[in-house]
Amino acid sequence: NAGVTQTPKFQVLKTGQSMTLQCAQDMNHNSMYWYRQDPGMGLRLIYYSASEGTTDKGEVPNGYNVSRLNKREFSLRLESAAPSQTSVYFCASRGDRINSPLHFGNGTRLTVT
């Protein structure tokens, strides 16, 4: 039982390049999330998906797009990377029961030069 799987683990981009971060969960969860984690700041929500076919903006959506490909997969795309997007990105999923915890992947460390 893998939980939440993110790929790649590390990535270096040049300013202006694009890339897609992949996330898949095997827990049959409806809700999935993308967060970024920066030094000295709490995790910040980029986008979330409450169910297959729906996506909504979080706290810091600018510069990102998402796709909820199916119930398992939720990808995050950077169309034109900027140095300000250097961060560690976490995907998470959550069950439908009230007070269910977030289940996180192990993150993608992205550096934009």
Next chain:
Amino acid sequence: KNQVEQSPQSLIILEGKNCTLQCNYTVSPFSNLRWYKQDTGRGPVSLTIMTFSENTKSNGRYTATLDADTKQSSLHITASQLSDSASYICVVTLDILTGGGNKLTFGTGTQLKVEL
């Protein structure tokens, strides 16, 4: 503004010693407070959840407390081990039923290092 503040920012203790981490929040309306443990290079993992009516809850050597009146929570670690070295993150959830939309507010974490 809804905020979650944790203290101390970092802490070094000797193996076998106890420690207490603090979390103060201004999130309202409050639904629950959860503590996560984040090992280096890994995603956060839930340790325990505190709802409005709970004062204390234990999970092995971890004991969380909640004072909803003063909006404070603590995480006490007993008989620390090297494997306790991690970042501990406090997360408060807004109340769904009163229109909070299940929004989460994350603290910045306390970095704990346990040494021999």
